[in-house]
Amino acid sequence: MxxxxxxxxxxxxxxxxxxARDLQHDRxxxxxxxxxxLTRQGTTAASVLGRHGLTRSAVVxxxxxxxxxxxxxxxxxxxxxxxxxxxxxxxxxxxxxALDGRRGRAxxxxxxxxxxxxxxxxxxxxxxxxSRSITDGxxxxxxIREGEGLAxxxxxxxxxxxxxxxxEVRLALNS
Amino acid sequence: MADTAQVASAASSKxxxxxxxxxxxxxVLVERLEELQVGNAREQGWTWEQIAERxxxxxxxxxxxxxxxxxxxxRRD
Numbered sequence: 614m615x616x617x618x619x620x621x622x623x624x625x626x627x628x629x630x631x632x633a634r635d636l637q638h639d640r641x642x643x644x645x646x647x648x649x650x651l652t653r654q655g656t657t658a659a660s661v662l663g664r665h666g667l668t669r670s671a672v673v674x675x676x677x678x679x680x681x682x683x684x685x686x687x688x689x690x691x692x693x694x695x696x697x698x699x700x701x702x703x704x705x706x707x708x709x710x711a712l713d714g715r716r717g718r719a720x721x722x723x724x725x726x727x728x729x730x731x732x733x734x735x736x737x738x739x740x741x742x743x744s745r746s747i748t749d750g751x752x753x754x755x756x757i758r759e760g761e762g763l764a765x766x767x768x769x770x771x772x773x774x775x776x777x778x779x780x781e782v783r784l785a786l787n788s
Numbered sequence: 789m790a791d792t793a794q795v796a797s798a799a800s801s802k803x804x805x806x807x808x809x810x811x812x813x814x815x816v817l818v819e820r821l822e823e824l825q826v827g828n829a830r831e832q833g834w835t836w837e838q839i840a841e842r843x844x845x846x847x848x849x850x851x852x853x854x855x856x857x858x859x860x861x862x863r864r865d
Contacts (some may be wrong), residue, residue: 684816688809699817707824 617736617747621656625649625749626732633722636676642725643762644676650753657750657785664781665773675767684713727762731755742786750786754779826854 615623628649633641650658651669686696703712724732734755739747756764757779768775822843829839836855840847 684820685809685813688806688813689817691806692810692814694814694817696817703821703824707828711824712820 619746619748621749622747630722640725641722641728643727643764647764658753661781672767731759734758750782753782
């Protein structure tokens with residue numbers, strides 16, 4: 614499937630992995646694909662998203678709000694769990710950083726099922742628009758069509774007009 | 789003693805924000821521990837079947853969640 618991706622679209626997929634790593638997330642979700650699309654200045658997806666007022670920092674803020682801090686020591690204390698004690702115990706067996714997911718962070722990060730779905734849908738979007746290759750624009754159309762991931766939620770919460778966004782991407786891809 | 793009393797009162801807190809935050813963090817903690825333990829079991833040669841049985845879930849469920857190295861763009865770590 615990836616052989617159909619243009620170099621730009623491949624860079625978006627690889628960029629999404631980097632976004633997840635930078636945010637210390639252990640899965641690549643639709644939100645990381647959206648961030649990677651926004652980062653690639655001058656591409657169809659980035660330009661259209663920019664015209665709809667979506668900035669990278671706005672998405673980062675929304676993502677942070679939705680995901681929150683992961684292991685909250687004080688929240689665990691409230692139900693009688695001593696996170697430090699758990700961490701000490703786990704690290705004595707599995708090594709430093711084991712509980713905080715630092716082990717293997719440098720390696721490959723898996724996609725969430727929704728992000729995978731977006732990659733699959735991008736092929737369908739390309740076929741529907743009679744394009745032989747899958748571009749960043751098709752990835753954005755797929756993100757909109759998937760509609761349930763965090764990326765779709767961010768677009769919705771930011772008041773982005775999704776039908777208009779979709780039309781503009783299609784127009785840009787056909788020109 | 790003060791700490792114990794504090795914990796006890798928080799544990800019985802009626803404030804949903806406190807209770808839900810605890811549930812959320814506990815879920816993250818469970819996921820982290822499961823990942824470590826499943827990885828360890830695999831390294832020690834346990835089958836998905838054996839792991840699933842101990843976790844009390846189906847073999848398919850545990851395999852789908854933890855198996856790596858298949859599908860597009862997947863690399864072995």
